Amino acid sequence: MTNSNVPRILLIGSDGQVGWELRRSLATVGQVIAASLTGQEGPAVDLSQPDSVHQLFDATAPDVVVNAAAYTAVDRAETEPELALAINGTAVAIMAERAAARGIPVVHYSTDFVFSGDTDHPYREDDEPQPLNVYGQTKLAGERALLDSDAPALIFRTAWVYGVRGNNFLLTMRRLFREQSELRVVNDQFGTPTWSRLLAEVTAQILYRVVQGELDMARVQGLYHVTSAGATSWLSFAEAIRDLSDADCRLLPIASADYQAPARRPAYSVLDTSRFRTTFGLTLPDWRHSLALCLADLR
Numbered sequence: 001m002t003n004s005n006v007p008r009i010l011l012i013g014s015d016g017q018v019g020w021e022l023r024r025s026l027a028t029v030g031q032v033i034a035a036s037l038t039g040q041e042g043p044a045v046d047l048s049q050p051d052s053v054h055q056l057f058d059a060t061a062p063d064v065v066v067n068a069a070a071y072t073a074v075d076r077a078e079t080e081p082e083l084a085l086a087i088n089g090t091a092v093a094i095m096a097e098r099a100a101a102r103g104i105p106v107v108h109y110s111t112d113f114v115f116s117g118d119t120d121h122p123y124r125e126d127d128e129p130q131p132l133n134v135y136g137q138t139k140l141a142g143e144r145a146l147l148d149s150d151a152p153a154l155i156f157r158t159a160w161v162y163g164v165r166g167n168n169f170l171l172t173m174r175r176l177f178r179e180q181s182e183l184r185v186v187n188d189q190f191g192t193p194t195w196s197r198l199l200a201e202v203t204a205q206i207l208y209r210v211v212q213g214e215l216d217m218a219r220v221q222g223l224y225h226v227t228s229a230g231a232t233s234w235l236s237f238a239e240a241i242r243d244l245s246d247a248d249c250r251l252l253p254i255a256s257a258d259y260q261a262p263a264r265r266p267a268y269s270v271l272d273t274s275r276f277r278t279t280f281g282l283t284l285p286d287w288r289h290s291l292a293l294c295l296a297d298l299r
């Protein structure tokens with residue numbers, strides 16, 4: 001750790017759903033350097049440009065790195081595979097190289113979309129990934145770049161992220177409930193809605209223990225599945241949002257095949273979080289519980 005005892009935490013992607021929550025949660029762990037594409041709250045970085053990533057590390061000399069930035073436009077990635085790979089794969093490989101050279105911990109997020117969804121049991125970390133779309137392929141490349149490096153890294157695979165800002169299903173549904181009296185929602189894809197704040201809080205708790213020396217990165221580094229508990233379909237998730245928001249909109253089931261999105265999505269991508277809960281001794285609340293808390297925040 002540099003000069004003082006306060007670790008310098010380089011947060012990359014501080015404007016995103018998870019990044020924005022991390023800005024607040026990580027403030028109890030150390031000095032947060034909030035890097036983003038726009039550079040509004042700290043240094044600017046464009047992950048599609050390798051030089052920009054190197055410059056960020058040179059300029060900030062971090063003690064810890066948390067990467068919440070990603071190319072997350074799942075459908076658009078089908079027509080922009082090089083850009084998605086540059087941001088989700090190549091840039092992460094550079095972070096891995098720079099973190100390995102400094103011997104500093106890295107936290108990175110990945111996705112349930114690395115799996116094909118061709119199963120009916122919650123996926124474990126050692127299940128074989130088989131992405132159905134470009135986004136999933138590029139996120140898998142990022143995971144592998146970190147795992148194949150000497151960087152002490154925690155990779156948190158999560159799913160169906162929503163929160164009080166950004167592009168997400170919760171905010172889209174609430175807008176549509178105001179605009180329409182009837183909506184069709186996919187009911188043949190199953191997963192676990194996960195509040196961005198939950199991800200930020202567990203990340204901060206774990207990093208606090210790491211920087212305090214209570215948790216040995218050499219022992220815990222690796223891949224973990226982190227979502228809320230439970231599972232649901234997009235339709236049931238929409239129903240829960242509607243009911244908890246006192247909205248009045250008729251929801252009708254639609255099959256994924258009828259929705260015609262450019263990117264294929266896994267039909268079943270529930271993640272088994274037992275490795276995470278056992279290793280870190282943390283409880284992950286039921287998705288409905290987190291949803292209610294998030295909605296209370298929106299009131």
Ligand SMILES: NC(=O)c1ccc[n+]([C@@H]2O[C@H](COP(=O)([O-])OP(=O)(O)OC[C@H]3O[C@@H](n4cnc5c(N)ncnc54)[C@H](OP(=O)(O)O)[C@@H]3O)[C@@H](O)[C@H]2O)c1
Nearest residue numbers: 015016017018046047048069070072109111158159160161
């Ligand atoms: N959202 C989900 O449902 C979901 C599910 C599973 C896993 N994840 C993973 O969770 C992590 C956080 O996702 P999120 O939902 O918080 O995503 P998000 O809201 O889309 O945030 C991603 C951030 O990355 C930034 N970014 C995009 N391109 C960039 C570039 N070239 N250089 C620098 N920054 C760039 C975006 O900036 P702009 O907004 O300015 O483009 C945005 O602030 C990601 O690793 C994602 O893959 C998300």
